[in-house]
């Protein structure tokens with residue numbers, strides 16, 4: 001079946017079997033391997049992407065269901081060389097070891113933000129319980145998430161759909 | 176793993192969906208996909224065709240009329256975080272929604288899908304039972320109204336026929352009643368190990384009507400009626416609540432699994448019924 005998707009602002013048309021998950025379409029058909037697949041049954045959250053600005057498990061949605069929708073993946077967050085504030089917060093706080101789970105956590109947090117969810121400390125822990133990290137770096141992940149929230153709060157105009165500017169210069173960069 | 180091939184049908188109105196369902200056996204209805212798609216990915220199920228109901232308009236709202244809230248088949252768990260009406264039932268839906276899965280599950284998964292899936296540990300199933308909800312099932316042949324008390328037949332088994340789609344669930348408002356809810360789960364967002372919902376209407380300083388729903392305790396959601404009747408007409412005291420919780424726990428045939436023993440489930444049921452009742456009474460004060 002032919003499906004039209006808008007991925008990170010670019011309209012794409014793919015021809016897929018109905019059983020193709022959105023995750024597989026992003027990875028295999030569109031070559032965007034930033035969206036990771038861990039469990040493929042909804043438990044780990046590594047595959048989290050935004051569909052029309054809401055976070056979803058892309059392993060539990062068929063690509064044919066996303067026709068006409070606006071998809072945002074981890075590839076769509078950074079502004080050129082400049083990391084998105086949530087990505088930067090993960091770097092600053094050592095919020096990753098192997099990094100397999102990181103795209104999922106970043107998209108979860110970005111999705112919550114776009115939905116207007118402003119978690120307090122307890123609600124943040126519950127939010128993060130959505131995703132698994134097998135390197136067990138949860139404390140650092142929580143700190144990264146808290147920094148990302150603080151940056152978002154201090155930036156005067158949090159925008160829907162467009163990454164806010166980081167409040168301070170990145171201290172470290174991805175290579 | 177990947178699901179096996181299937182035919183994908185995405186009807187744009189209900190009648191089309193019902194006739195497609197009637198025409199093809201071996202077909203599954205796809206709502207939020209948060210239980211069906213994992214089962215397909217694991218090849219626990221391999222339907223020949225899928226009817227995706229997400230494009231059918233008019234079922235994504237909660238409406239209130241004549242003392243009843245009606246939850247359409249495309250109302251997501253997340254929508255119930257703010258049900259948008261004024262009744263203690265709205266409070267119960269909002270609070271319980273926070274216990275159903277995680278944010279990315281709640282943005283897709285539906286209240287109705289949860290009832291049809293009928294996981295014994297699903298919070299919404301216990302709510303439907305305790306609130307005496309009515310499940311409205313449509314088929315090409317007509318409409319059936321199934322009381323929640325006759326809907327849950329076993330683990331993952333309901334009274335729904337294969338040619339039926341649940342279009343909505345009707346829940347009586349609580350009015351002057353109050354609710355209490357308590358859950359123990361292994362992690363935030365996980366299915367309940369055990370959860371208890373208490374619905375209480377006081378009559379002066381005595382219990383009037385009391386209804387209790389439990390998730391995760393038995394192989395279906397449970398309603399410990401002996402505990403409910405033990406409270407009716409009694410003065411509201413800590414002892415009466417503790418006694419009712421004991422009666423509730425003793426009346427159960429708790430399931431046993433790798434997570435915990437039936438004895439532990441019985442213990443949880445007692446403690447959680449007590450907490451839920453106390454909370455409900457506290458809200459009434």
Ligand SMILES: Cc1cc2nc3c(=O)[nH]c(=O)nc-3n(C[C@H](O)[C@H](O)[C@H](O)COP(=O)(O)OP(=O)(O)OC[C@H]3O[C@@H](n4cnc5c(N)ncnc54)[C@H](O)[C@@H]3O)c2cc1C
Pocket residue numbers: 041042043203204205206207208209210211212213248274275276277280283284285286287288289291292294296297298299339340341342364365366367
């Ligand atoms: C990680 C994770 C955690 C979860 N945690 C919880 C939890 O804590 N508590 C909990 O209760 N649930 C939990 N769930 C399950 C979740 O609530 C599902 O959304 C729900 O069980 C099914 O709803 P759905 O809309 O996703 O249905 P689907 O997955 O689309 O369908 C489920 C079943 O119901 C049938 N069906 C759905 N809608 C209809 C309809 N209108 N008419 C007829 N048949 C229909 C389908 O054919 C299928 O058999 C969790 C799921 C995941 C992946």
Ligand code: FES
Pocket residue numbers: 036037038039040041042043044045046047048057058059060
């Ligand atoms: S791969 Fe989708 S939740 Fe694990």
Ligand code: FES
Pocket residue numbers: 095096097098099100101102132133134135136137
């Ligand atoms: S950093 Fe390795 S899985 Fe999370």
